[in-house]
Amino acid sequence: MQSLRRVGLWLLLVIGIQQVSGQKILQKVENQEVDLTVVGDYLNPYIPYLLKNYYRSYNAHANLWGYRPAKSYVMLSDLCDTSNGGANVTPFNFISLYVAPYSTQYSIEPNTERFRHLFNHEQTHIAMCDKASRRDSIWRTIFLGKVVADEHYPLSALYSYLTTPRWYSPRWYQEGIAIFMETWLNGGVGRSLGNYDEMYFRTLVHDKQKIYSVVGLDVEGTAIDFQVGANSYLYGTRFVNYLAYQYGVDKLLDFYNRRTGTHTLFSRQFHEVYHQSLEKVWNEWIAFEEQFQQNNLARIADYPLTDLKSLTGNLGSVSNVVYNRRRREFVMGVAHPGQVSYVCAVDASTGKKRKIAPVEDAMLYQVCYVAVDEEGDRLFATTGNQQFRGLAVYDLATGKKIIGKHLLRVADIVYNPQSKRLYGVRRHEGKVTLLYFNEDLSREVSLYSFKFGESISDLAVSHDGSHLLACLSSLDGEQSLIEFDLHRLDQGDLSYQTIFQEEGTTLNQFQYSLDDSSIIGTSYYTGVANVWQVERRSGNFELLSNVQTGLFAPVEYAPDSLFALSFGRDGMQPVLLERQVLPDANPVEFLGQRAFEKNPVLKEWTEMIRQEIASSDTLTFNTQATPYYPLRNYKLQNGYADIAGFKNTVVAGYRLNFSDPIYYSNLSLFLGVSPWSNEEEWKRIHISMQWRYGLWAVDAHLNRSDFYDLFGPTKVSRSGYSVGLTYEYNNALRKPYGWGWSANVTTYGLLDAMPLYQNVQVDVNSMQSATLKLYLQKLRRTQGATQDEAGYRFTTQATSYLVDGNLFAGLHAGFDKGFLLPLRNSSFWLRSGVGKTFGDRSSAFGNTYFGGFYNNYVDYRDSYQYRRIEAMPGIEIDEVEANHYGKLMAEVVLPPIRFSEAGVPHFYLKHAQLSLFSTALETNPFERGARTYINLGTQLNVETVLFTYLKTTFSVGYGRMIQGFSTDRSQWMFSLKLLGR
Numbered sequence: 001m002q003s004l005r006r007v008g009l010w011l012l013l014v015i016g017i018q019q020v021s022g023q024k025i026l027q028k029v030e031n032q033e034v035d036l037t038v039v040g041d042y043l044n045p046y047i048p049y050l051l052k053n054y055y056r057s058y059n060a061h062a063n064l065w066g067y068r069p070a071k072s073y074v075m076l077s078d079l080c081d082t083s084n085g086g087a088n089v090t091p092f093n094f095i096s097l098y099v100a101p102y103s104t105q106y107s108i109e110p111n112t113e114r115f116r117h118l119f120n121h122e123q124t125h126i127a128m129c130d131k132a133s134r135r136d137s138i139w140r141t142i143f144l145g146k147v148v149a150d151e152h153y154p155l156s157a158l159y160s161y162l163t164t165p166r167w168y169s170p171r172w173y174q175e176g177i178a179i180f181m182e183t184w185l186n187g188g189v190g191r192s193l194g195n196y197d198e199m200y201f202r203t204l205v206h207d208k209q210k211i212y213s214v215v216g217l218d219v220e221g222t223a224i225d226f227q228v229g230a231n232s233y234l235y236g237t238r239f240v241n242y243l244a245y246q247y248g249v250d251k252l253l254d255f256y257n258r259r260t261g262t263h264t265l266f267s268r269q270f271h272e273v274y275h276q277s278l279e280k281v282w283n284e285w286i287a288f289e290e291q292f293q294q295n296n297l298a299r300i301a302d303y304p305l306t307d308l309k310s311l312t313g314n315l316g317s318v319s320n321v322v323y324n325r326r327r328r329e330f331v332m333g334v335a336h337p338g339q340v341s342y343v344c345a346v347d348a349s350t351g352k353k354r355k356i357a358p359v360e361d362a363m364l365y366q367v368c369y370v371a372v373d374e375e376g377d378r379l380f381a382t383t384g385n386q387q388f389r390g391l392a393v394y395d396l397a398t399g400k401k402i403i404g405k406h407l408l409r410v411a412d413i414v415y416n417p418q419s420k421r422l423y424g425v426r427r428h429e430g431k432v433t434l435l436y437f438n439e440d441l442s443r444e445v446s447l448y449s450f451k452f453g454e455s456i457s458d459l460a461v462s463h464d465g466s467h468l469l470a471c472l473s474s475l476d477g478e479q480s481l482i483e484f485d486l487h488r489l490d491q492g493d494l495s496y497q498t499i500f501q502e503e504g505t506t507l508n509q510f511q512y513s514l515d516d517s518s519i520i521g522t523s524y525y526t527g528v529a530n531v532w533q534v535e536r537r538s539g540n541f542e543l544l545s546n547v548q549t550g551l552f553a554p555v556e557y558a559p560d561s562l563f564a565l566s567f568g569r570d571g572m573q574p575v576l577l578e579r580q581v582l583p584d585a586n587p588v589e590f591l592g593q594r595a596f597e598k599n600p601v602l603k604e605w606t607e608m609i610r611q612e613i614a615s616s617d618t619l620t621f622n623t624q625a626t627p628y629y630p631l632r633n634y635k636l637q638n639g640y641a642d643i644a645g646f647k648n649t650v651v652a653g654y655r656l657n658f659s660d661p662i663y664y665s666n667l668s669l670f671l672g673v674s675p676w677s678n679e680e681e682w683k684r685i686h687i688s689m690q691w692r693y694g695l696w697a698v699d700a701h702l703n704r705s706d707f708y709d710l711f712g713p714t715k716v717s718r719s720g721y722s723v724g725l726t727y728e729y730n731n732a733l734r735k736p737y738g739w740g741w742s743a744n745v746t747t748y749g750l751l752d753a754m755p756l757y758q759n760v761q762v763d764v765n766s767m768q769s770a771t772l773k774l775y776l777q778k779l780r781r782t783q784g785a786t787q788d789e790a791g792y793r794f795t796t797q798a799t800s801y802l803v804d805g806n807l808f809a810g811l812h813a814g815f816d817k818g819f820l821l822p823l824r825n826s827s828f829w830l831r832s833g834v835g836k837t838f839g840d841r842s843s844a845f846g847n848t849y850f851g852g853f854y855n856n857y858v859d860y861r862d863s864y865q866y867r868r869i870e871a872m873p874g875i876e877i878d879e880v881e882a883n884h885y886g887k888l889m890a891e892v893v894l895p896p897i898r899f900s901e902a903g904v905p906h907f908y909l910k911h912a913q914l915s916l917f918s919t920a921l922e923t924n925p926f927e928r929g930a931r932t933y934i935n936l937g938t939q940l941n942v943e944t945v946l947f948t949y950l951k952t953t954f955s956v957g958y959g960r961m962i963q964g965f966s967t968d969r970s971q972w973m974f975s976l977k978l979l980g981r
Contacts, residue, residue, distance in 0.1 A: 026628035026664075031621050033058060033068070037628055037662055039077035042429045043099060046452075048623045050076060050097075050115055055619045056612060057119035060185050064605075065257055067131045069093050072123075073661040081389050081409050081427050082363075085118040087125035089164055090146045091637035092661050095122045099430040101455035104471065105366040106552060107506040107524060108196045111477035112189045113453065120182040120190075125174060129167040134260040139163045144656075145638040149950065151860040151979040153655065153707060157950055159640050165264040168950065170218060170905060171229070173266055176236025177256050180244070183592065188606040189477060191237055192592040195506065195524035198296075199567060200234055202588070203549040205293035209569045214282040215908050216900045218945065223784045223898060223911070226316040226337050226571040230364060238591065242285040245595040247274060249602060267905050278905060296588040297548050300528060303585050306545040308566060308575040312351035315344075316571035316783070319367040320412075320458070320509060321553040323348075323563065326374040327396070330555070330563055330574065333359045333367035333381065337570070337783040338824030340790060343370055343381050343394075346574055348557060357394040357401070361386045361735040371415040371422060376439075378402065380413055380422055384734055391422075391441060405441050406734055412457050418465025419486070425456055425470075432456060434470075434484075448484075448494055451475075456482075460511040460519070469499075469519060471507050479507045481519065481534060500534045500541060509553045510534070513579075520544065520562070520579075522552050527588040531564060531577075545577060546585045630660040630693070634667070642670065644686070645709030646717045649677035651686050653705075665693040672705060683719055697726040699746075711857040713877060715758040720750030736791065741774045757849045759878040768802045779818075782825060786896050786913060786943075787864075789827040790818045801845050808839035808846060814869055821892070829891040833869040836884035848885060850921060852877035853939075853957055855975035863941050863955045863977050864915070867891075872921060873959025874935040874971050880964075882923035891917040903944075910943040910951075921964075933964030939973070953977040 029036040029047055034054055038044060054074065062068045072093040080098045088094045097118055102109045110117065132140065139162040140146055147159040161168050183190025191197055204211055212221040212235065221231040243252050255273045263269040270278045316336035324331055329345035341362035345354045359368045360383040369389075371380040377397060383390040389410055393403035410424040421436040426446075432455045434448040450456065453475030460469040468484040480501035485493070499519065500507070508529075510521030518533045525532065525541075529550030533542050545551055550567035557563050560579040565572035596602045637657040644651040653672025659665060672686040687702040700723045709717045724746030732738045748755060751764040777793040793816045801808040812835035819828045839846045850872040854865035866873050869887060872880060893915045902909040921933040939957035946952060957973035 026662075027625040028628040028633075029623060029625050034072050034074055035661065037073065037075045038625065039075065039079065040429070041625070043076055043078065044625050046076065046099065046430060047625060049452075050074075051621050051623065052619055053113075053115040054119050055621060057116065057123050057185065060120075060609065061123050061127050061181075064181075064253070065127045065131065066259075067127055069126055069130055072126060075662055078429055080387055081411065083114050083118070085122050087122040089126060089129040089167055090148045090160060091657070091659070092146075092635070093126050093130055094661065095119075095126070097122075100427045101432060101473070103363070103366055104457045104473065104508060105363075106196055106529070107508050108191075108194070108365065110183075110186070110190045110194065111473060111479055111504075111506065112186055113475055113477060117182055117186055117190070120185040121178045124178040124181040128174065128177060128256055128258065129164055131166075131258045133258060133262060133264075135264070136163060136165065136258070143638045143640045144636060147638045147640060148657075149979060153642055154858075154860070154978050155642055155707075156640070157979055159638075163638075166258050166266065168906075169266045170214075171222075171232035172214075172217060172236030172239065174236070175233045176238075176240035177252075179233060179237040180240045180252075184596075184602050184605045185609055187610045188596070188602075191233070192241055192595070193590055194237070194592075195527055195529065197234055197237055198527060198588060198590055199529055199550045200569075201238060201289055202293045202296055203567055204569055205290050206297055206548050207569055211286045211289060213286075213901060214279055214905050215903055219902075219908060219910050220898055220900050224337060225569065226335070226783060227364065228783055238289070239282065239285055241591045241595050242288060243274075243281075244602075245591060245598055246285075246288070249595075249599045265906060292589075292591060299586045299588060300546065300548045303546050303582070306547055306577055306582075308547070308564075308577055310351075311348075311563070311574040311576055312346055312353060314568055314570045314573045315565075317362070317365050317367050318553070318565055318572040319343075319370055321555055321563065321565070322370055322372045323555045323557045324372050324374055324396070325557075326377075329354070330557070331356070331370055331372050331379065332553075333362065333370055335359065335362045335364075335367045335783065339782055340780045340820065341367060343368070343379060345396075348563070351574070356396060356399050357381060357392070360384060360392075360737075369411050369413045369424075371413040372396070373415050373417065373420075375417055380415060382411060382413065387735065388733055390734070391437075393441065403441055408444075410435070412459045412470075414459040414461050414468075416461045416465050416468075416486070423459055423461065423468060425459065427455075434468075447489055458509050458521070462512045462516045463514065464516060467516075469510060469512065471510065472498075478503060479505065481507055481510055483536075499536060500539055502541070511555055513556045514559060520554050520556055522550075522554065526585050527590065528585070529567065530585065531562065533579075533581075543582045543585055544579060546582055551575075551577075628662075630662075630665040633660040634658050634665070635661065637666075642672075642707075643710070644670075644672060644705035644707045644717075645711075645715075646674055646677070646683075646686060646703060646705040647679070647709070647715065647719075649674045649679070650710065651705040653686065665691075667691045670705075674705075679719075695727055695729055697728065699724045699726070708856045708859055711859075713852070714854055714856050714859075718755065719752045720748060722746055722748045722755070736780055737778050739774075739776045741772070743773075744771045745769070754844060757844075757878045759876070760844050760849060762844050764803055766804060769799065771797065771799045773797045782820070785825050786911065787893070788818065789825065789893075790820045792817045801839075803843075803845055806840065806843070806845075808837065808843070810837040810848070811835060812848070812869065816867075823895045826895045827893045829889075829893070831867055831889040831891060833887040834885065835869070841883050847881040847883055849878040849881050850885075850923075850933075851875040851879035853959065853971070853973040853975075855955060855957070855973055857975060859975050859977050860979060861977070863953050863975065864939070866917065866919075866937065866939065866957065866959070872919060872933065872935065873937045873957060873973065874961040874969050875933075875965075876971075880921070880923060880933060882921075884924060886922045886925055887919065889917055889919040891915060907946050908944065910945055912940060912942045914938065914940050931964060933961065935959050935961050950979055952979075 027038045074095045083100045083102045086096045146163045149157040149160040179191045183192035315334040319333035321332045328348045333343045335341040341359035343356045363385045369382045379394040388407045390406040413424040420439045423436045426433045432450045435446045455473045456470040458471045472482045481499045482496045506524045508522040510519045520533045523532045531544040531554045551564040554564040566575045639656045642655045651672040651674045656669045658667040668690045670688040674684045686705045689700045691698045702721045706716045726744040728742040730740035748767040754760045775795045779788040779791040781789045796813040799810045814833040816831045853873045854871045896911040896913040898911045899909040937959035942954045955975040959971045961969040
């Protein structure tokens with residue numbers, strides 16, 4: 001599930017870019033139960049089909065759960081090259097869908113129509129989390145709606161839990177039931193009967209690996225395993241299948257269905273339904289799973305197992321594989337836990353790995369797409385793989401980038417050495433197009449556009465360069481292997497030949513044999529990912545392996561010799577095997593099938609859905625699209641009592657929040673009073689307003705207050721008034737590269753302290769500021785990382801102040817550079833900063849001020865505040881001043897220590913991480929008054945998780961000055977960060 005805010009950020013980026021060209025972007029279609037917003041009028045043709053699938057899913061869920069949401073909002077966009085969806089229930093029911101086709105890697109996603117599948121899944125989240133008991137409804141009435149947990153206002157987290165308690169459940173809980181429902185409301189097609197899921201748990205038992213406990217899953221399983229967060233889907237689906245099989249679907253629905261009389265906390269509701277603790281039944285499932293998979297392993301071993309020769313160690317996630325005959329290397333992109341993703345070459349004889357080039361923004365399973373030009377000794381690799389793909393060309397010998405193209409949206413690339421063309425598949429605006437590029441990527445030619453709902457993947461070129469192979473996925477979910485005659489295609493003949501098709505058969509990563517007589521790939525035909533071949537002339541489908549785990553990406557690299565990737569818990573391991581036709585293999589048993597056979601109600605569901613799909617449409621709804629105007633769609637989100645701090649006083653007040661349903665614009669109002677304070681009467685009134693519209697923001701305050709000022713030592717509350725206008729633009733279209741800029745103008749009045757420096761007292765009746773900020777960055781993190789581990793970030797800021805008629809200006813810049821250390825998830829950083837202020841140096845506004853950790857005792861900001869340019873642990877905040885300065889910090893971040901079993905499902909310790917640092921600050925260098933300050937420090941962070949989404953980090957730090965003061969100076973820091981993400 002993706003958060004509404006993440007979708008909103010991408011929407012702001014794309015709309016901000018396209019509004020410059022004057023295009024109309026947002027369109028809205030209104031219906032009684034659902035409002036549909038499409039990003040771009042080119043998506044309008046999909047509206048009728050989309051709404052038809054929405055209503056089919058809506059009605060099915062309504063019948064099963066006895067619940068019809070008052071209103072939901074759906075957004076359809078093309079903001080990603082791979083299909084995905086997300087749901088949110090606060091403050092409104094919101095579903096986001098990407099129009100692109102699914103990834104076919106490892107056949108993880110089911111072969112099914114994607115919109116029906118996505119709506120079945122996402123509407124389960126809505127039904128689970130929005131449906132209210134009488135108590136939930138009372139709280140929603142009190143708070144004028146459902147409350148969003150906002151880190152700036154921590155009481156909102158409590159209110160959010162009271163209004164939508166089931167939203168604060170573990171991810172396995174959410175995704176397990178969503179996948180269960182998506183399967184049976186899709187006619188029995190889905191991951192409850194998933195081949196990949198069966199393979200994963202069969203492999204754990206085969207390799208004698210630990211199956212995570214209910215707490216260990218969220219602590220270790222989503223951090224150290226190569227699948228990270230995807231494990232929540234795997235484990236959740238499996239456990240829900242077990243509950244359905246062992247205890248029945250009726251109890252499963254009682255466990256999940258929120259209604260009056262059910263327990264707010266999901267674990268207590270579990271005990272109410274099953275009369276056992278969640279932990280006990282989870283362990284019961286683990287014991288069952290081990291025996292179930294032992295039986296499957298024995299069934300597979302009834303036939304002789306294929307002999308596999310390991311070529312090298314485990315590589316984590318792996319892309320498609322290309323054999324470079326000239327260098328005798330297998331080329332592939334890899335994403336291994338603890339390493340930054342890269343394209344590597346594995347020697348066919350020795351198994352030695354050679355890093356070639358980095359992978360930019362790697363996908364979880366597919367990593368990237370690669371192709372090789374043997375004659376030119378070049379590597380082609382896709383970039384920006386998680387959003388809008390580009391292409392890069394590298395020298396295979398040196399790894400130097402030769403060509404870079406951005407936002408091409410091309411995948412499944414393959415190079416034809418005969419024609420010197422790079423073929424690929426473009427997924428754009430919901431359409432799938434086969435195309436090719438010339439040798440230097442300067443020209444592209446579109447060859448074939450497929451019908452809506454059809455998609456191709458896994459391109460391969462015959463060794464004689466005459467034919468192009470692809471896997472075709474149709475609207476009904478069936479897959480087939482098709483072949484284009486490239487000579488005829490160049491002449492305008494768009495026909496293709498179907499080489500193989502069989503109902504319900506998965507087909508993955510097929511490539512031509514060395515003599516082009518056959519094609520060789522992977523299929524779960526028996527429920528196990530084995531290697532198969534199809535004879536091109538006869539169409540015979542023949543088995544080439546019998547393994548207990550799974551094999552992928554087979555390549556015939558020598559006569560009758562195959563390379564493949566063997567599946568393991570930690571990812572893919574390259575292996576070698578003989579190409580030999582086998583007589584037969586046993587199929588495996590599926591836990592989902594057992595659940596289906598034991599629960600006749602599941603058969604009723606699937607038959608009902610199949611009949612509905614086969615019947616003529618009787619649904620009626622509006623499909624007329626009109627322009628979407630955010631301000632015309634403003635709605636009250638919620639309203640609630642809130643508290644804040646003003647200097648040393650508590651402020652009591654009330655907060656109202658408004659926004660449009662897709663969060664393009666939002667407004668927050670706060671009115672508070674502090675009648676018990678010792679301040680003047682006019683300083684006992686506190687008003688704040690924050691309004692965001694697209695990339696613009698307006699902030700206005702009278703006697704600004706802030707919740708975290710209640711705890712200090714950092715204070716942002718100020719006497720007086722301020723009104724500011726900000727424009728902020730962030731470009732993340734080329735991850736991991738990013739850049740952005742912002743501009744702000746603000747007017748202040750009646751100030752008693754500087755806006756940025758709380759301990760520098762001033763008396764200012766009128767002040768205006770203008771600030772321009774810019775950042776450039778390329779930051780990387782390896783799988784399981786808790787923070788950025790390598791790369792760089794450059795920031796610069798120019799500020800000017802007009803203070804009672806006097807002008808001041810400042811220029812500041814910072815540069816951070818990080819390097820991976822040998823220990824997993826550890827890094828070394830150099831962080832630097834320089835700056836100068838122009839104007840009257842005797843004025844408070846003529847200097848920059850340093851000191852302190854900058855953490856509050858209770859905080860919402862990043863825990864590592866000592867990395868700020870103004871920070872200097874060991875002395876008090878704002879204690880050291882400088883007109884101009886230079887600063888350098890060296891920092892070592894040690895690997896996190898993870899706690900596998902410390903807690904219960906709704907509250908547990910996650911990890912602890914220690915960092916060590918030393919800072920050197922030179923104030924007013926090259927002047928007689930220059931001074932040098934040096935400190936040593938350390939900080940320990942311990943992260944805990946409450947109700948899944950409410951992460952809390954406890955930090956303790958110590959800083960000691962070793963130069964700059966004649967007396968001993970040191971400082972302790974204690975901080976509790978709330979509502980982290």
